[in-house]
Amino acid sequence: MATILVVDDELGIRALLSEILTDEGHTVELAENAHQARARRERLRPDLVLLDIWMPEVDGITLLKEWSANGQLTMPVIMMSGHGTIDTAVEAVKLGAMAFLEKPITLQKLLRAVEQGLARPQARGAEPAAGSELPRSAPEPASPLPTLSVPTLSEAPTTSATGQRPAIQHFELDRPLREARDAFEKAYFEFHLARENGSMTRVAEKTGLERTHLYRKLKQLGVDLNRSRKGLVG
Numbered sequence: 001m002a003t004i005l006v007v008d009d010e011l012g013i014r015a016l017l018s019e020i021l022t023d024e025g026h027t028v029e030l031a032e033n034a035h036q037a038r039a040r041r042e043r044l045r046p047d048l049v050l051l052d053i054w055m056p057e058v059d060g061i062t063l064l065k066e067w068s069a070n071g072q073l074t075m076p077v078i079m080m081s082g083h084g085t086i087d088t089a090v091e092a093v094k095l096g097a098m099a100f101l102e103k104p105i106t107l108q109k110l111l112r113a114v115e116q117g118l119a120r121p122q123a124r125g126a127e128p129a130a131g132s133e134l135p136r137s138a139p140e141p142a143s144p145l146p147t148l149s150v151p152t153l154s155e156a157p158t159t160s161a162t163g164q165r166p167a168i169q170h171f172e173l174d175r176p177l178r179e180a181r182d183a184f185e186k187a188y189f190e191f192h193l194a195r196e197n198g199s200m201t202r203v204a205e206k207t208g209l210e211r212t213h214l215y216r217k218l219k220q221l222g223v224d225l226n227r228s229r230k231g232l233v234g
Contacts, residue, residue, distance in 0.1 A: 001024070001025040001026045001027065002026050002027070002046075002047035002048060002118050003026070003027045003028075003029065003044055003045075003046045003047050003048075004021055004026050004027070004028050004029070004046060004047065004048045004049070004050065004114070005028075005029050005030075005031060005037065005040055005041060005044065005046040005048070005049045005050070006018060006021075006028060006029070006030050006031070006049075006050045007030075007031045007032075007033075007034075007036075007037040007049065007050065007051045007052055007055075007060070007063075008032070008050075008052040008055070008080065009032050009033060009052065009054075009055045009056060010052075011032075013052070013080075013103070014030045014032065016211065016212065017050060017110075018030060019200065020107065020110065020111075020200075020201055020211060021114070023199055023200060023201040023202075024111065024114075024201060026114075029044055029046065033055055033056065033057065033058070034055065034057065034058035034059075034060075034062070034063045035058075037049075037051070037063060038063075041067075041072070041075075045074075045075070046075055047075060047076075047118060048075055048076045048077075048078065048114060048117045048118055049075055049076070049077045049078070050078050050080060050114075051063065051064065051077055051078070051079055051080065051097075052079075052080050052081065053079055053080065053081040053083075053088065053092070054081060054082070054083060060079060060080075060081075060092075061079075061088070061091065061092060061095070064077060064079070064092060064095045064096065064097060065095055067096075068095050068096045073096045076098045076099075076117035076118070076120070077096065077097045077098060078097065078098060078099045078100070078101060078113050078114070078117055079092040079097045079099070079100045079101070080100075080101050080102075080103060080105065081100070081101075081102060081103060082102070082103035082104075088100075098116075098117055099113045099116075099117065101113060104210070104212060106210055107201065107204050107205065107210060107211050108205075111201075182221060185217070185221055186221040186222065186223060188207075189203070189207070189217070189218055189221065189223055190223055192206055192207060193223070200214065200215070
């Protein structure tokens with residue numbers, strides 16, 4: 001796997017990208033400003049850099065220009081911004097960035113851009129990778145309907161190998177719709193977390209939710225992520 005440097009002044013963005021990329025098996029280093037980014041680039045020589053545009057003091061475009069002018073653009077750079085424009089994206093690509101991602105960044109576009117960036121050597125003036133266009137927000141799937149019974153967390157991935165029948169959880173339908181739906185959704189997400197061994201990346205892909213929305217949903221439902229990550233079921 002690769003060493004990826006994430007440069008962003010927002011703690012939440014750094015933490016989220018770090019967890020996603022670590023889940024994918026990469027080694028992730030973090031920097032919150034241009035000064036830290038310079039130092040970590042020199043020390044680590046990362047395989048790829050995710051660089052935010054809007055940062056205090058020295059912004060991402062200025063840092064990209066500096067690396068390009070000094071012959072330090074030896075790694076693929078993917079620019080990120082929550083307030084990007086077409087002109088900004090074009091400027092970044094002309095300076096040597098290989099892709100431009102607009103925040104909030106969808107999981108699919110992030111992973112695709114990173115994969116393509118790591119698959120080819122950095123080339124100044126290269127065309128942006130597929131998926132680097134300004135993304136539209138992906139529609140969220142409708143909430144699951146309450147039902148009488150579904151497999152619970154006790155249905156571990158190894159049940160088919162052991163020959164054990166999956167446990168069934170029964171829901172009371174004679175209750176307010178919101179309560180019944182929340183109970184179903186909690187069991188649904190706990191089941192998928194157990195089956196994917198706690199990998200938020202794979203659960204997000206499996207359930208069709210963006211990662212940030214998935215985190216909010218799990219917190220709202222009171223799902224114990226630590227328990228899921230340890231693979232404890234039943």
